[in-house]
Amino acid sequence: MTATSHAIEALELTKEFPGVIAVDHLSFAVREGEIFGLVGPDGAGKTTTLRMLAGVLTPDSATATVAGFDIGTDPEGVKHQISYMSQRFGLYEDLTVAENVRFYADLFGVRRAERERRAAQLLQAAGMSEFGSRLAGNLSGGMKQKLGLVCALIHTPRVLLLDEPTNGVDPVSRRDFWRILYALLGEGVSILISTSYLDEAERCHRVALLHQGRLLFCDTPAQLKKTLPGTVVAVASPDPRRLREALSGVEGISSLTLVGDGVRLVVDDGARRIPELRARLASANVPFDSIEQVPPTIEDLFVEAVRESSGRGE
């Protein structure tokens, strides 16, 4: 490994498919020992990026290193250092949980003594110790994803690449999943994970927010939220639609979203606007239960960033 302390370094990574630039000059670096999130909606370029880093897809131009190996000149070297869990990770549905784990242990050349210890430990962390003899095909969606992770981790990679592993997984299993990932950091594994759940960004050390193949932001979730211009205000009301009508066109509001029990607003200056909004609603005689500043979400940030960049483009 070179002198850098980066597990992954991508410089101007680009991939064009007919009619679409899937990944557009994407640069980012994953530090050793961190969980780094590639976060964005479908079509943002997450899968294409991971496939290039895993050495299974050749980039059009760029240099990227994974665990110190160049993906362009030494894709085979890369493959020995990583574990890559694609969206359609190959579990054998007609094999049991234990048989699947054994199969992957053979594939990765894990020694027998080592594999038993590690399999037991991983299955326990996944809450699956009792399911060793169940057919993989009979597991729930969340369990299948966790088994995929167990198989991908039966050897200890330097870098773990995970493509939307929590897609369709309920919040309870998702928490198990993240617990396993954090436990891996203690073994010196660096993790690059993609997700289309923007709220999952909160669980990563640092994230790259992607949109249409391009990088919007790259930072820690806490720092990202500080960059949102303005304040998010939640107004709870039994009649959100009327509330919105009363607030439409009010000065200082840059976005207004109807939610189930009220509206969410982004305003330029919370301290100034909240009393104004309160007065406005009182004079319009619109009932509301509460009005208060709330922490911004990654989604708020994403929406503002995309609006801004599309505004610039036109």
Add this chain to the structure above:
Amino acid sequence: MTSDAPAVMVKDLVKRFGDFVAVDHVSLEARRGEIFGFLGPNGAGKSTTIRMLCGLLRPTSGQAMVAGLDVALKPEAVRQKIGYMSQKFSLYNDLRVMENIRFFAGMYSVPDSVLPERIDWVLEMAGLKGRESALTGTLATGWKQRLALGCAVLHRPPILFLDEPTSGVDPISRRQFWELIHQMAGEGVTVFVTTHYMDEAEYCHRLVLIDRGRIVASGSPLELKQQAMKGELLLVECEPVGTALELLQTAPEVLDAAIFGSALHLVVPQARSAIAGLRGYLAERGITVARIEPIRPTLEDVFVSLTSNKLEERSTP
């Protein structure tokens, strides 16, 4: 049916598969124009309930009335009263936009007399005027999803079922989509949403959380966040966070611990009174605590506190 009658009325609904009780005496009502969210872990009984409400599966016992029709007695009639859309499987990607619309119009038996007007409405709503002959698979997700919604309501059903309708969709398209849904609800359509996606749950007027076939909580998103959580939530920023997580799993008073980057969320019986004890507990074990303070639970915190992983698996057939 009068406009005050509930659009969906479920009483003591039960579905058994052999020994396994997938849905266990579920009762609920959704009003006309209500956006009703149905949440629960994988295997909790959500899809089984929805399939019964759509007239696709016969209840073992209990009653479900949809748009005034008993689903056990009139399953075909029920299917004419509902629309169904899922983000993942709704459209044929290798058909053109217009072909998809015509296909769904045929499936829902939309009369020829109103068809041109309905087609026009879908194209307008989805923003696809002028792109009628585009291959559906080539559309960006936001458009595809609005087209799927349009196809699901071509027959103007009073009740619409949505299954994770905006999963993976970019946030701007997602907001536009929910704008449409709120508009339809305003016009009296009752919307039933099933999802794992807490962002989607926030758009619902009322939520029901189901676990192992039973309803474990219900209320507006705000009510659930304020009242339904078992215990209170603490944010802990500390170093090293991984070690702290392990230690806290077995610490006194800690009901649950989850990791969020460099911080932990702890569930404790009482947040204020637990802080001093936890500070001491972590300090004694060599953890440096930078911040520890009560925070409000998110819907996800509530969801996790009311359901249990192990139990989920036991209930999966």
